[in-house]
Amino acid sequence: MEPREVRVKEDTMAGERHVDHKILKVFAENKINVPGPEAAERRRQVNHLRQRLEGHIAAHPAFDLVKLRASGSTAKFTAIQRRGGGSDADVAAYLRTADSAMDEATLLDWLRERCIEVYGDTKVADDFKISQHAVGITLRASGLKIDVAPVLYTGEPDDKGYLVTRQGTRVLISVTQHLKFIEKRRKAAGPGYAELIRLLKGWIRQSKLHDPDLRCKSFLLELLVAHLWETGWNGEKLQVDDYPRAIEQVLAYIVRTGLQTPVVFTDYYAADQAAPSHEPIQVWDPVNPDNNVASTYLEADRLRLVDHANTALEAIVWAACAPTKGDANDAWRELFGPTFQGA
Numbered sequence: 001m002e003p004r005e006v007r008v009k010e011d012t013m014a015g016e017r018h019v020d021h022k023i024l025k026v027f028a029e030n031k032i033n034v035p036g037p038e039a040a041e042r043r044r045q046v047n048h049l050r051q052r053l054e055g056h057i058a059a060h061p062a063f064d065l066v067k068l069r070a071s072g073s074t075a076k077f078t079a080i081q082r083r084g085g086g087s088d089a090d091v092a093a094y095l096r097t098a099d100s101a102m103d104e105a106t107l108l109d110w111l112r113e114r115c116i117e118v119y120g121d122t123k124v125a126d127d128f129k130i131s132q133h134a135v136g137i138t139l140r141a142s143g144l145k146i147d148v149a150p151v152l153y154t155g156e157p158d159d160k161g162y163l164v165t166r167q168g169t170r171v172l173i174s175v176t177q178h179l180k181f182i183e184k185r186r187k188a189a190g191p192g193y194a195e196l197i198r199l200l201k202g203w204i205r206q207s208k209l210h211d212p213d214l215r216c217k218s219f220l221l222e223l224l225v226a227h228l229w230e231t232g233w234n235g236e237k238l239q240v241d242d243y244p245r246a247i248e249q250v251l252a253y254i255v256r257t258g259l260q261t262p263v264v265f266t267d268y269y270a271a272d273q274a275a276p277s278h279e280p281i282q283v284w285d286p287v288n289p290d291n292n293v294a295s296t297y298l299e300a301d302r303l304r305l306v307d308h309a310n311t312a313l314e315a316i317v318w319a320a321c322a323p324t325k326g327d328a329n330d331a332w333r334e335l336f337g338p339t340f341q342g343a
Contacts, residue, residue, distance in 0.1 A: 017244060017320055018328035019342045024243040028195050031339050032080050032202045041142050042089045046070065049091065049137070049146060052118040062110060063095040066153045069175045073218055076182045078197045080205065082145070089146045090134075092175050094153040094161055105168030107150050111135050115148060133165045151175075160287075177287040181267055182222060185229050192240035197225050199243060200250060206337045207308045214308060215301045219293055223283050227263045228253060247335075248316055254309035259302050264289075 034042070050068045057065040072090025073079035079088060093111065112128050112135045119127075119137075127138045134147040151161035151173065158177050162170035186193045204216045228238045233253050239245040264271045265286040273289040280302040281294035312335050319331035329342035 018322060018325040019244060019319055019332050021241065021243050023342050024199065024247075025195070027336065027340055028199055028202075028243075031336070032198050033195070034074075034079050034081055038081075038143075042074065042144055045139060045142060045144050046089050046091060046146060049115075049118060049148070053093070053114060053148075056114045056117045057093075057095075060110075060114060063097060063107070063150075066094040066096050067159075068093055069159055071149070071175045071178070072147070073201075075175075075179055076222070077186065077194045078182070078201070078218070078222060080198050080201045082143070089144065091146060091148050092151045092159075092161075092163075092173075093148055094151045094159070096153050103168070104152070104164050104170070105166070107152075107164050107168075108133075108135060108166055111148060111150050130166060133163055133171075171291060172288045173285075174287045177268055181265070181286045182226070184267075185226055189229060189238075189240045192243070192246075193225070193229065196238075196240050196243060196246050196250075197222055199247060200225070203247075203312060203335045206335065207312075209337070211304065211308065214304055215297055216305050217293070220281075220283060223263060223265075223286070223293065224250060224253070226265065226286075227283075230265075244316060244320070248313065248320075251309045251313040251316070254306055255313055258306050259294075 053068070054065050057063065069075075069092045070090070071092045072088070074089045082088060095107075108130045112130055115135050115137055116123075116125070116128055123137075123140075127140070129136045129138075131147070134149040137146045137148065138144075139146070150164050152164060152170065153161045158174045160172065160174045160177075163173045164170060182194075200221050201218055204214070204221065207216075208214050225238070228250060229240070232238060233249040236249070238249055259281045262274075262277075262282040262284075264274045264284045268287050269289045274284045275290045275292070277292045277295070279292055279295050279297065280299045281297045282292055283294050285291035285293050315331045315334035319328040322328040322331060325342060329340065332342060333340045
C-alpha cells in the first residue's frame with residue numbers, strides 16, 4: 001500500500017523552531033561525524049594495509065597490484081560513526097591479470113588470502129569476510145572495518161577499472177571521477193553539503209534498527225542529495241545551511257516522487273546515454289551510464305523506503321510547530337533515536 005501523503009505548508013519551517021540548524025549541527029558533531037582521533041587511527045591502519053599488501057600480492061603473481069586508492073564514504077567526507085563505535089574505510093585495489101587463465105569469480109577469495117597474510121597470526125579467520133564485491137577486514141582493537149574491493153585495471157585514465165563481484169560480474173567504476181563528482185558539489189555548497197548527507201545516513205542507520213529489511217545504500221543517499229542540489233525542490237534550492245529544512249526537502253522529495261522519477265547526471269556522459277531500465281528505482285551512477293545503482297531494489301524495497309521517509313517527514317513537520325522543546329526533541333528522536341539531545 002502506498003504511504004499517505006504529507007501536506008506541508010510552504011512556511012512550515014519558517015518560524016521559530018525548538019530544534020534548529022545549530023542544534024542539529026552539534027548533534028552531528030557529537031553523534032554522527034567520525035571523531036578526529038578515530039579518523040587518524042583509520043588513516044594509520046589503511047596505510048599499514050597498503051604498505052604490507054603490495055608485498056604479499058607481489059609474492060603471488062596471479063595478479064599484479066597496480067595501485068591502491070582510498071574510496072567510498074571516507075574519501076568523500078560522508079562517512080559516519082558505526083553503531084557501537086568505530087568507523088569504516090574503503091580501499092580500491094587495482095589489479096592487473098597476470099594469468100589469462102585466472103577465473104575472475106575467484107578473485108575475492110584470492111584477495112582474502114592475501115589480506116590474511118598481511119596480518120599473519122594476529123587475527124582470526126572470521127575477521128576476514130567476503131561481501132558482494134569486497135573483502136571486509138575487522139580490526140577488533142580499534143573498531144575499524146576496512147573493505148578492500150578488487151578492481152581490474154585495463155590502463156584507462158581517471159582510475160577507471162572494473163569492480164568484480166563474487167559472481168565474477170564486472171562493473172565499470174572510477175574512484176577519481178566519483179570523488180570529483182561529490183567534491184565539485186561539496187565545494188560549491190560548502191561544508192553543510194557533506195554534513196547533510198551524514199545526517200541522512202544517521203537517519204537510515206536508526207531506521208534499520210527498527211526495520212532490518214529496509215534497503216538504502218549510502219551511495220543512493222549521496223546521489224539523491226546531489227540531484228536536489230542541482231534541481232532544488234518545489235521551487236526552492238536545497239537548504240544545506242539549514243539542516244531541518246534540508247532534511248525536510250529530501251524526505252518530501254522521496255515521499256512525493258515515490259522515488260519513481262529517473263535521476264541521471266551529465267558530468268561524464270549525456271543523459272540519453274543512460275541504459276534503459278524498468279527497475280522500480282532508477283538512479284544512475286554518474287560515471288557509468290550502464291549502472292543503475294538501485295537495480296537490485298524491488299518494488300517492496302521502494303515502498304518500504306518511501307514509507308520510512310513519510311514517517312520521518314511527519315515527525316519533523318510536527319517538530320516545527322511543537323508547543324514545547326520536549327515535544328520537538330521527541331519528534332526528532334523518531335529520526336535519530338534516543339541519543340538525540342535538543343535544546
